[in-house]
Amino acid sequence: MAEQTIMLNCSAGMSTSLLVTKMQQAAKADGIDAKIFACPASEADQHIQNEEIDCVLLGPQVSYMRGDFENKVKGAGKDGKDIPLDVIDMQAYGMMDGEKVLKQAESLING
Numbered sequence: 001m002a003e004q005t006i007m008l009n010c011s012a013g014m015s016t017s018l019l020v021t022k023m024q025q026a027a028k029a030d031g032i033d034a035k036i037f038a039c040p041a042s043e044a045d046q047h048i049q050n051e052e053i054d055c056v057l058l059g060p061q062v063s064y065m066r067g068d069f070e071n072k073v074k075g076a077g078k079d080g081k082d083i084p085l086d087v088i089d090m091q092a093y094g095m096m097d098g099e100k101v102l103k104q105a106e107s108l109i110n111g
Helices: 017-030 041-050 060-073 090-094 098-110
Strands: 004-010 034-040 055-058 085-087
Touching: 004 017, 004 041, 004 060, 004 098, 017 034, 017 098, 034 041, 041 055, 041 060, 055 060, 055 098, 060 085, 085 098, 090 098
Parallel strands: 004 034, 004 055, 055 085
Antiparallel strands: none
């Protein structure tokens, strides 16, 4: 399977960095080829425009920005499709459950 690119967004990109590490460990253990990174919401446009993003996940603390992100990802994916978008499950986020958040991303990517 081709590499999947999963972008996590939060206020400053700091709180999601540990979650990214946990997700990378889970992906490696599951044999999933994935590029997973975090960035501040303020830098999301740059990444969406310049990279092939397969999934965008928002930290619960920026869930209020979902409407803005829905506009950002509209038509920005492969073949002009919308990039799948969701807010990270709050319990999984609080527990830093990389496996659960990875599964959330996978279900968005695979429909």
